[in-house]
Amino acid sequence: MTTPTIITPAMQAAVGVVGEQQVATIEHGAILRFVEAIGDTNPSYPNIAPPTFLRSLGRAIPELPDAESVPRALDGASQWTYGPPVCPGDTVEIATTLHSLKEREGKMGAMLIADYVTLYVNQRGETVATQRNTVIRMGAQT
Numbered sequence: 001m002t003t004p005t006i007i008t009p010a011m012q013a014a015v016g017v018v019g020e021q022q023v024a025t026i027e028h029g030a031i032l033r034f035v036e037a038i039g040d041t042n043p044s045y046p047n048i049a050p051p052t053f054l055r056s057l058g059r060a061i062p063e064l065p066d067a068e069s070v071p072r073a074l075d076g077a078s079q080w081t082y083g084p085p086v087c088p089g090d091t092v093e094i095a096t097t098l099h100s101l102k103e104r105e106g107k108m109g110a111m112l113i114a115d116y117v118t119l120y121v122n123q124r125g126e127t128v129a130t131q132r133n134t135v136i137r138m139g140a141q142t
Contacts, residue, residue, distance in 0.1 A: 005103055006069060006070060007101050008065065010066050011065050012101065014064065016099075017097065017098060018095050018096070019062030019098075021093055021094065022058045022093070022094040022095075023091060023094070024092050024094065025089075025090075026087065026089065026091070028046055030056070031045060031046035031048075031050075031053060031088060032045075034049070034050070034053050034056055035050060038050070046088065047087065048087050049085070051082050054086065054092070054120055057092065057094060061116055061133060061135060062096055062098070064098070069139065070138055070139055072137065072139070073136070074137075074138075075133070075136075076133075076134035078131065078133050078134075080129055080130070082128070083127050084126050084128055085128070086120075090123060092120050092123075092128060093119075093121045093122075095118065095121075096118040096119075098114060098115075099115045099116055099132075102115075109139060110138070112138070113135075113136055114134070114135045114137060115134050116133045116134075116135070117132055118131040
């Protein structure tokens with residue numbers, strides 16, 4: 001007998017697909033507001049953006065097809081690798097790919113483990129950061 005899976009064909013078809021790309025122009029004032037909000041007094045700012053600034057540029061995780069079947073979502077992990085600094089005037093292209101899907105059984109039932117990779121690339125074609133995210137999705141609690 002085949003074990004049912006929560007990974008739908010539409011979800012599986014989304015693996016390896018690059019989501020809608022975003023482009024952000026880095027503004028001096030946005031860096032100033034960001035460092036003020038996080039309380040970072042590093043004198044390098046606002047001439048360069050702090051690494052965590054990239055999180056403020058937009059939605060990193062694209063919609064998952066058939067997500068209504070696993071409506072509860074948890075942030076499972078986030079790992080960043082950084083390249084050259086981001087500076088005011090830079091244009092950064094953001095592109096996220098659904099890297100993989102796995103299914104695991106947890107105490108509360110089946111869990112969908114979705115791994116995403118987001119590339120942040122500047123106008124010179126340099127990867128300024130790579131973000132790896134894991135999102136854990138589960139069905140509605142009964």
